[in-house]
Amino acid sequence: QKEVEQNSGPLSVPEGAIASLNCTYSDRGSQSFFWYRQYSGKSPELIMFIYSNGDKEDGRFTAQLNKASQYVSLLIRDSQPSDSATYLCAVRDNQGGKLIFGQGTELSVKP
Amino acid sequence: SAVISQKPSRDICQRGTSLTIQCQVDSQVTMMFWYRQQPGQSLTLIATANQGSEATYESGFVIDKFPISRPNLTFSTLTVSNMSPEDSSIYLCSVDGDGIQYFGAGTRLSVL
Numbered sequence: 001q002k003e004v005e006q007n008s009g010p011l012s013v014p015e016g017a018i019a020s021l022n023c024t025y026s027d028r029g030s031q032s033f034f035w036y037r038q039y040s041g042k043s044p045e046l047i048m049f050i051y052s053n054g055d056k057e058d059g060r061f062t063a064q065l066n067k068a069s070q071y072v073s074l075l076i077r078d079s080q081p082s083d084s085a086t087y088l089c090a091v092r093d094n095q096g097g098k099l100i101f102g103q104g105t106e107l108s109v110k111p
Numbered sequence: 112s113a114v115i116s117q118k119p120s121r122d123i124c125q126r127g128t129s130l131t132i133q134c135q136v137d138s139q140v141t142m143m144f145w146y147r148q149q150p151g152q153s154l155t156l157i158a159t160a161n162q163g164s165e166a167t168y169e170s171g172f173v174i175d176k177f178p179i180s181r182p183n184l185t186f187s188t189l190t191v192s193n194m195s196p197e198d199s200s201i202y203l204c205s206v207d208g209d210g211i212q213y214f215g216a217g218t219r220l221s222v223l
Contacts, residue, residue: 032210043203043214044154088153090212097142099212101154 002027004091006102014110019076021105023089026070032092033065033072034099039085048074079109113138113208117215124194124222131190132218134204139184142207145177148217149200157202160187194222 003026013019021035032051036044050056050063050072062075072091076083089102114137124130134143143160157177158166166179181187191198199222204215 034212041219043201043217046211046213049211092210097207098144098156098159099154103153 002091002093002100004089004100004102006087006089006105008103008105010106010108012108012110013079015079015081017079017109019079019083019107019109021074021076021087021089021107023072023074023102024070025072025089025091025100027091027094027100028067028070029094030067030070030091031094033063034090034092035061035063035074036088036090037085038088038104044088076107079107081109081111083107084109112211112213113140113206115204115206115213115215117204117218119218120216121219122221124220126195126222128194129190129192130194130220131188132202132204134187134189134215136185136206138208140206140208141184143181143187144205144207144212145179145187145189146203146205146214147200148203154203157189160189191220194220196222198222 005024035048037047038044048063050065056063060077064073086104086106088104090099116135145157146154148154156169157172158168160166160179160181162181178190202218205212
């Protein structure tokens with residue numbers, strides 16, 4: 001059973017702080033990793049994807065991947081109240097192409 | 112990214128009835144997926160909709176309960192059959208574009 005694990009939270013950070021969201025996965029052969037943001041009552045929205053070890057930055061968001069440790073994280077710098085949402089980590093199944101989702105981490109950014 | 116139209120956006124249904132959800136994409140895509148998101152839970156893949164062949168169902172989901180059609184490369188339907196209150200969920204259509212999966216707005220289903 002291939003699994004993706006996230007801390008469910010809620011994770012609470014003050015406005016302007018760095019939010020750090022973590023994810024581990026069980027399939028060592030996985031090659032593609034995604035972070036989705038989901039506001040309450042809305043569908044998931046892709047915010048980052050990463051395929052190679054190391055860091056990938058896009059604005060205030062940085063995805064970090066460590067395949068040896070089977071670990072992927074998302075950092076949100078200068079967190080804003082509008083970042084308050086559930087963040088879903090997803091890993092592509094190396095054999096079937098489908099996405100396997102973690103349970104999501106609820107982030108709350110306090111003004 | 113692909114533009115995905117999903118309808119209905121929400122519905123309230125009586126137990127024992129069926130509901131068909133439609134998913135239309137503005138471009139041809141090879142892979143379309145149907146997910147379920149139960150209240151307070153993450154996304155669970157129901158099936159992969161294949162054009163020209165039967166859908167591929169995940170463990171725990173069967174064709175009799177969730178029949179899927181995929182008549183062409185831009186359209187798919189998911190039917191939730193013989194509904195019970197346990198089927199109350201958000202149902203999401205997703206497409207794969209260049210290795211990235213994008214989601215429709217979802218169908219919020221309540222079964223009484």
